[in-house]
Amino acid sequence: xxxxxxxxxxxxxxxxxxxxxxxxxxxxxxxxxxxxxxxxxxxxxxxxxxxxxxxxxxxxxxxxxxxxxxxxxxxxxxxxxxxxxxxxxxxxxxxxxxxxxxxxxxxxxxxxxxxxxxxxxxxxxxxxxxxxxxxxxxxxxxxxxxxxxxxxxxxxxxxxxxxxxxxxxxxxxxxxxxxxxxxxxxxxxxxxxxxxxxxxxxxxxxxxxxxxxxxxxxxxxxxxxxxxxxxxxxxxxxxxxxxxxxxxxxxxxxxxxxxxxxxxxxxxxxxxxxx
Numbered sequence: 001x002x003x004x005x006x007x008x009x010x011x012x013x014x015x016x017x018x019x020x021x022x023x024x025x026x027x028x029x030x031x032x033x034x035x036x037x038x039x040x041x042x043x044x045x046x047x048x049x050x051x052x053x054x055x056x057x058x059x060x061x062x063x064x065x066x067x068x069x070x071x072x073x074x075x076x077x078x079x080x081x082x083x084x085x086x087x088x089x090x091x092x093x094x095x096x097x098x099x100x101x102x103x104x105x106x107x108x109x110x111x112x113x114x115x116x117x118x119x120x121x122x123x124x125x126x127x128x129x130x131x132x133x134x135x136x137x138x139x140x141x142x143x144x145x146x147x148x149x150x151x152x153x154x155x156x157x158x159x160x161x162x163x164x165x166x167x168x169x170x171x172x173x174x175x176x177x178x179x180x181x182x183x184x185x186x187x188x189x190x191x192x193x194x195x196x197x198x199x200x201x202x203x204x205x206x207x208x209x210x211x212x213x214x215x216x217x218x219x220x221x222x223x224x225x226x227x228x229x230x231x232x233x234x235x236x237x238x239x240x241x242x243x244x245x246x247x248x249x250x251x252x253x254x255x256x257x258x259x260x261x262x263x264x265x266x267x268x269x270x271x272x273x274x275x
Contacts, residue, residue, distance in 0.1 A: 058233075059136060059194055059274055060098060066105040067091060068135035070128065071118065071142045074198065075109035079252030080260045086198070087139055089267035094137075097271055106131045114145045115178035122185060132189040137274065141198045142182065143220060146175035148203065148213075148256075165212040172220060180227050187231045195234040196270055197224060201243045203256045214240075237270055 059065055069075045069087045077085020084092075087107055094102045108121065108128055122128050132138060147168045186195055199221045202213050217240060228234040242265045243250050243258075250262030258266065 058192075059094075062100070062136055064100055065094060065098075065102045065136045066134060067102065067137045067139060068105050068108075068131045068193075069139040070108040070121075071140045072109060072113040072145055073111035073257060074141040074144065075107065075139060076111050077263065078111050079254065079257030080263045082260050084260075084263070086258075086263040086266040086270070089264055090137075090139065090270050093267055093271040094274070097275065105135060109141070112145060113142065115142055115175050115182060118142050118182055119178055119185075122182075129189050132186060132193070135190055135193045138186060138190065138193050138195045139198070139270070140182075140186065140196065143175060143179055143224075144200055144203075146171050146178075147200070147216060147220060165208075165216050168213060168216045172216065176220065176223050179224060183224075183227050183231070183234065187234060191231075191233070193233060194274055195228075195231070196237050196273065197228055197234065198237045198266060198270075199224060199239050201239045203243075203247075203251060205244065206247050235273055237266070237273060239266055239269070242266065242269065 067087065067090070073079075075085070075087060077083060077087065082088075087104060087109075091102045091104055106127075108125070108131070110117070110121070113121070149167075149171075183195075183197065200217050202208065202217045204213060205211070208214065221236065221238070221240065225236045228236050243262065250258055250265060252259045252262075
């Protein structure tokens with residue numbers, strides 16, 4: 001009788017203890033759900049870092065911006081009856097974009113210039129180097145006359161119909177070496193300025209049914225990109241796509257230079273790139 005009573009006491013105590021443990025576990029679980037505690041990472045675990053933010057444009061940080069331009073007729077603005085060209089329109093867009101004064105310090109571009117002419121001009125005119133050294137933004141177009149020469153030698157056929165890229169292809173290697181010299185000299189004159197080399201488009205695309213000239217332009221632009229990639233503040237401004245599907249809409253009546261709207265598209269792209 002005594003052993004039976006002891007057995008029942010033991011069983012009752014175990015049951016009571018189990019009930020208390022279950023009750024405590026239930027209360028603890030509810031507390032963790034309702035009031036969770038912050039998890040502290042191990043001491044050797046580095047806290048998560050924020051994604052790197054893009055650097056602000058060096059031009060955006062300046063109180064004023066001075067533009068120096070050089071090159072051929074595109075930088076001179078030939079074909080824009082308003083006289084502004086893409087250089088003048090870049091000035092206007094940057095002033096509106098940043099709300100600060102933008103000045104065209106000097107524009108040394110001369111219509112008809114080839115790469116050899118720009119190099120000779122830089123040697124002959126010391127003020128070009130002086131101006132480049134004071135620029136915040138340098139704009140440059142060159143190479144179109146080297147390749148297409150205004151259409152001379154690239155048309156074949158009895159009435160000048162058709163398109164022959166042989167002449168253009170033969171001019172590329174030597175002209176590209178000169179472009180490399182130009183870009184290197186400009187970058188060394190002012191390693192802090194933002195330098196924009198405006199790439200080439202194909203002005204005779206509508207006459208080039210096989211688009212052979214497009215491949216020449218593509219090779220030129222690709223080679224120019226490789227050169228510009230050596231310098232941290234130099235960029236290539238693509239223009240081929242701006243004219244490809246709307247050539248007649250954005251070219252001047254000479255079928256070679258952009259018109260006012262064509263220059264506006266170039267200026268808009270430059271403003272977006274340096275933003």
